[in-house]
Structure formats: structure tokens, C-alpha cells
Amino acid sequence: MADMILFGVFPYVAVALAVAVGCYRYFVDRYSWSSHSSQFLESRTLFWGSVPWHYAIMIILLAHFLAFLVPSGWGALLGRPLRLYFLEVTGMALGLSTLVAVILLMVRRATNERLLTVTSVVDWLVLASLLLQVATGVYIAFTLRWGSVWYLHTATPWLWSLVKLDPQVQYLAALPLVVKLHVVNAFVLIALFPFSRLVHIVSVPLSYLARPYQVVVWNLRRPGMEEK
Numbered sequence: 001m002a003d004m005i006l007f008g009v010f011p012y013v014a015v016a017l018a019v020a021v022g023c024y025r026y027f028v029d030r031y032s033w034s035s036h037s038s039q040f041l042e043s044r045t046l047f048w049g050s051v052p053w054h055y056a057i058m059i060i061l062l063a064h065f066l067a068f069l070v071p072s073g074w075g076a077l078l079g080r081p082l083r084l085y086f087l088e089v090t091g092m093a094l095g096l097s098t099l100v101a102v103i104l105l106m107v108r109r110a111t112n113e114r115l116l117t118v119t120s121v122v123d124w125l126v127l128a129s130l131l132l133q134v135a136t137g138v139y140i141a142f143t144l145r146w147g148s149v150w151y152l153h154t155a156t157p158w159l160w161s162l163v164k165l166d167p168q169v170q171y172l173a174a175l176p177l178v179v180k181l182h183v184v185n186a187f188v189l190i191a192l193f194p195f196s197r198l199v200h201i202v203s204v205p206l207s208y209l210a211r212p213y214q215v216v217v218w219n220l221r222r223p224g225m226e227e228k
């Protein structure tokens, strides 16, 4: 029964919440649709936390999605021991980078007074949830070997059953508690998405690639500059 609620009902609730509240916020309160950069309050630790975080998590999530979207191709890729080792070790290294990065980002907010004042309860919830997500992910990768392979026979068919609106929770039933926590927390993050700064994930400014370029001309004369 608990499995049915957690893996058969909660994912739909989380996605419905993300879409409904996300659309409402986008159309009714567009100005709030932002990551609300804090770079001008502190930039050095932000650089060492944010840059590794974004590169590593994007590659890890790409791997999660590929194993779900093209399971046969992913299985073929892992079919040779050398490739399997290479991908697993790369995943572990990237996972560790995300763990260090998210801890750095949390310490940055907790130890800087100006940042503390602009950090909301939802910000802390998101950071705690991200920490839990990457910590459980890294734990799984290090202790429950070849996750990239057993994912194909557990998470992939379960996720497809959700897409087909016919949840088959038995695919996850026998998995250890830590894996279940990792999966449920992924949907907690989806539920938190529309209430938080995470909305910036879907506001990549792609139109910038096609817009006419701008030329910035400085016309402030600094002391000591010669008149030509």
C-alpha cells in the first residue's frame, strides 16, 4: 500500500502540482520567475559551488534520462566491461562533485549574513532536498554496484508504466530503502519546483541565440584619459 502511494500516486501529484502552479506563477507573477541571482552579494564561493554543480548535475541527469528514453542503446553501451567501468567511475566522480558543490552552496548561505537575510525557508528546503538526492545517489553508486545496469530493469519499466498511466510499482518493491528514498525525493524536488528558484531550469534564454547583437559603447570619460 505504501509503495502504491509513494510510487503510483505521489509522482502524478508532484507533476500535476509542478505544471499547474508553474503555469499560474508564469502567467500571473512573471517577475518572480527567476533564480534571483545572489552573485552581487557573494561571488567567489558561488563560482566554486555553482559551476561544478551545474556541469556535473546536467551530465548525471542526461544519463538518467538516456537510460529511461533509449534503454536498448544504454544497455548496448554498457555491454562491454571497459565501457561499464568507465561510465560508472565517471558517474561516481561527477556525483562526488555535486555533493561537494551542494555542501559548499549551503555553507555559503549559512555563513554569510547578507545572504542569510535573502534566503527563504523554501530555499533551504530545496537545498536540503538536493543534498539528500545527491548523497543518496552517491551512496547507491558506491554501495549497490552497477546501478546503471539494474536501473534498466527497475526504474525504466516503472517510469514507462507511469507514462502509460498504468503504474507498475512492483518494479521498485524489492529495491533497498535508500533507492526508494532517492526516487521519492526526486518527485519531492519536482513538487518544490514551482514554489522555488528552481523555475529557472525552464527559462533558458534561447531567444538570445537568435536576437540581433548589441554593441555596448562606453562614453564615460575616466580621469587621465586623453582627448583624441
Ligand code: HEM
Pocket: 057, 060, 064, 088, 091, 092, 094, 095, 096, 098, 133, 134, 135, 136, 137, 138, 140, 141, 142, 144, 145, 146, 147, 148, 151, 155, 182, 183, 186, 189
Ligand atoms: C526517478 C528518478 C530517479 C531514479 C530512478 C534514480 C536512480 C539512480 C540510480 C540507480 C543511481 C545509481 C547509478 C550508478 O550506480 O551508477 C543514481 C545515482 C545518482 N542520482 Fe539518481 N535517480 C533519480 C533521480 C535523480 C535526480 C532528480 C537527481 C538530481 C537532482 C539524481 C541525482 C543522482 C546522483 C548525483 C547520483 C550519483 C551519480 C552516479 O553515480 O550516477 N537522481 N540515481
